[in-house]
Amino acid sequence: MSTLTDQTESATSRTPQQPLEAVLRIRYRVRFEKKDLLRWISHRDLARLWERVVRRVALKPSMTEGFHPKPRIGFPSALALGVEGFDEVVELDLAEDLSPAELLERLASDNQPGLTIKSVARLPAGAKKAQLRCSDYTITIPEGTDRAKINDAIEQLKKQDTVSIERKKKPVVATVATQIPKLELGPSHLHLSLAATDAASLKPHDVLALLGFDDWIENGSSVARVRVALESDFESDDANEFVRAETT
Known part of the structure; x- marks a missing residue:
């Protein structure tokens, strides 16, 4: 039968526990681009897709x-269902040290239809999470739409200081000059x-409604986000920090 003295001696004779090794992060x-049929998945499904990609290419x-x-x-920003994204951003925290080129190669090797990797940056220690500054979109104009009517609607909207939209059954007031810094008609x-x-x-759908073109999507118009601008972006000429995919 073990005595209190035996238990005490046994405890004091053990090797001191080694400090836990810091986990790499x-x-x-x-x-990346999210296009073609992939535009029809929700943001939540996109997040799950990225989790599966990380597993399939054996990242840690x-x-x-x-x-x-x-x-x-x-x-930094969710993309609405049905909208293509040609310059989307995702941040991955890894417990392994990979060069941007190796990570880009492994992500691209998954060959997920509709998902194209454009660039990879290895952020400096202490870098803040990506924060959205603004998004640029293109909206196709349905055939047969009167361009003069579009121009008039744009001018009328730009003349307003504020506009009101409904969000979750509540009115929301937006400042036109601040929140719509660019609205132009192209060919x-x-x-x-x-x-x-x-x-x-x-x-984008709010702006179409404010212009009086709520029916554009029903009439075949498509929306694409072509640029995601961040409050603090990161690019570098050092291949150990940043790499861009080769274009064909």
């Missing part, structure tokens, strides 16, 4: 803490920039 910023993600740990994968598209704000931000 490196953030990578990936720019940094995991959240708690009872249900998940890979640390973040997006076949509307070119639109929408600024991110602390309040509810406008969406």
Whole structure:
């Protein structure tokens, strides 16, 4: 039978526990395209898709803490269902140190239809998470639409200081000059920039409604986000920090 003295001696004779090794956590910023049939998945499904891609290419993600740990994968802005994105951003926190070129190659090797990897940046230690500054969109103009009517609608909207939209059955007021810094008519598209704000931000469909063109989508118009501008972006000439995919 063990005595209290025996238990004490046994405890004091054990080798002191070694300090836990710090877990590696490196953030990578990936720019990608989401197009073709992939535009018909929701933002939540897109997040799940990225989790599957990370598993399929055998990356070692940094995991959240708690009872249900998940890979640390973040997006500065959700893309609406049905909208193509040609310059989207996702951030991956990995528990392994890869060069941007190796990570780009492994992500691209998954060959997910509709998902194209454009660039990979290995962010410096302490870098803040990506924050959206503004988004640029193109909206195709349905055939037969009166261009003079479009120009008049644009001019009338630009003359307004503020506009009101409904969001979750509540009115939201937006400042036109601040939240719509660009709205121009091109040969076949509307070119639109929408600024991110602390309040509810406008969406392309909101602008179409404000212009009086609610029926454009029903009449075959398509929306694409062509640029995601961040508050603080990161590019470098150093291949150990940034690499862009080769274009064919």
